[in-house]
Amino acid sequence: MKIIDLRSDTVTHPTSSMYQAMQQAELGDDVFGDDPTTIKLENLAAEITAKENGLLVPSGTMGNLIANLTHCSKGNEVLLGDRSHIFLYEVGGISALGGLFPHVLPTLQDGTMDLNHVEESIRTENIHFPRTGLICLENTHNYCGGLPVSTDYTEQLCELAHRVGLKVHLDGARIFNASIALNVSVRELCKSVDSVMFCLSKGLSAPIGSVLCGSTQFIEAARKNRKMLGGGMRQTGLIAAAGIVALNEMRSRLIEDHQHAKMIADSLAEFNLVKINRESVQTNIIYFNLNAELIEPDKVIEAFYQRNIRFLYLGKSKYRMVTHQDISKEDVLKVVAAVKEILSGLTEQ
Numbered sequence: 001m002k003i004i005d006l007r008s009d010t011v012t013h014p015t016s017s018m019y020q021a022m023q024q025a026e027l028g029d030d031v032f033g034d035d036p037t038t039i040k041l042e043n044l045a046a047e048i049t050a051k052e053n054g055l056l057v058p059s060g061t062m063g064n065l066i067a068n069l070t071h072c073s074k075g076n077e078v079l080l081g082d083r084s085h086i087f088l089y090e091v092g093g094i095s096a097l098g099g100l101f102p103h104v105l106p107t108l109q110d111g112t113m114d115l116n117h118v119e120e121s122i123r124t125e126n127i128h129f130p131r132t133g134l135i136c137l138e139n140t141h142n143y144c145g146g147l148p149v150s151t152d153y154t155e156q157l158c159e160l161a162h163r164v165g166l167k168v169h170l171d172g173a174r175i176f177n178a179s180i181a182l183n184v185s186v187r188e189l190c191k192s193v194d195s196v197m198f199c200l201s202k203g204l205s206a207p208i209g210s211v212l213c214g215s216t217q218f219i220e221a222a223r224k225n226r227k228m229l230g231g232g233m234r235q236t237g238l239i240a241a242a243g244i245v246a247l248n249e250m251r252s253r254l255i256e257d258h259q260h261a262k263m264i265a266d267s268l269a270e271f272n273l274v275k276i277n278r279e280s281v282q283t284n285i286i287y288f289n290l291n292a293e294l295i296e297p298d299k300v301i302e303a304f305y306q307r308n309i310r311f312l313y314l315g316k317s318k319y320r321m322v323t324h325q326d327i328s329k330e331d332v333l334k335v336v337a338a339v340k341e342i343l344s345g346l347t348e349q
């Protein structure tokens with residue numbers, strides 16, 4: 001019986017053409033800088049994001065950390081949203097390993113930070129103050145329901161930063177979902193930021209890896225930081241080969257994941273006991289709340305588990321489902337049927 005795994009789009013398995021590409025990949029040693037397949041992937045990533053160069057990294061978390069380490073010096077302050085992945089879910093790495101000081105601003109409902117607030121928060125020269133080193137943005141914004149952030153906002157933020165000599169790093173783990181949802185190229189969404197990290201291993205279904213892109217000088221320094229963190233790997237062509245397939249074959253199908261997410265969100269919204277903002281379901285992430293005093297989270301998860309459906313309970317009556325390549329239309333219909341059956345049962349009790 002197939003497990004319908006909606007915990008994350010990170011659970012996707014490689015496609016058969018990825019396996020084939022991995023088997024045929026030309027390999028070298030990436031620490032010596034001579035793995036041809038990795039070089040090909042990095043060049044392709046740079047071209048897609050309108051940057052000079054790319055760097056394959058083992059994970060999105062390491063990509064964001066390397067970007068922060070490379071843009072900043074120890075003791076610098078990093079401006080970022082209080083619901084950003086870097087702040088919430090990356091183990092405080094920028095402080096623990098980079099000696100950086102997070103200056104968190106409220107993340108607005110649309111995944112952005114208020115631009116006036118950003119401007120006011122940039123430190124002036126004063127003996128008491130840390131130096132502001134970097135501003136981080138996230139697109140799509142995971143915690144804000146996978147909302148895509150517009151090119152307009154990105155450009156305004158970059159204009160503000162660049163005016164005072166600051167850099168902007170984009171956590172674009174799901175930038176391809178943003179591009180599809182907004183009908184804007186990834187190039188447009190990334191062209192004004194100084195660096196961008198995107199993940200191959202989420203909706204694009206590659207088994208491992210993310211790519212950090214930026215100027216040649218930035219990537220050179222980032223490569224050294226990657227080595228320092230233990231992220232220098234050898235026959236990375238194996239990973240890169242799947243990544244190239246991910247970029248060439250898996251981008252346009254993300255629209256299906258967005259449609260599937262909408263179908264599930266609509267089915268959840270039919271029940272009064274579910275709190276969901278359907279408008280915020282624009283990509284592949286669905287967040288919803290079920291009053292934990294009325295329904296025990298364990299029971300909800302268990303009822304779906306019995307029907308081979310998995311998703312996450314995040315605490316405080318909040319749940320998350322994520323659609324992806326391994327979730328077919330048929331699976332979505334099963335989820336919709338399970339939602340009806342389980343939630344109607346709860347309403348009747």
Ligand code: TLP
Pocket residue numbers: 007008009010058059060061062085086089138140141142171173174199201210
């Ligand atoms: N997000 C994961 C979990 O860590 C929550 C998920 O299942 O959504 N930036 C963003 C916006 C992300 O959502 C993630 C992963 C990362 C960075 C980190 O990527 P990895 O997992 O490759 O380190």
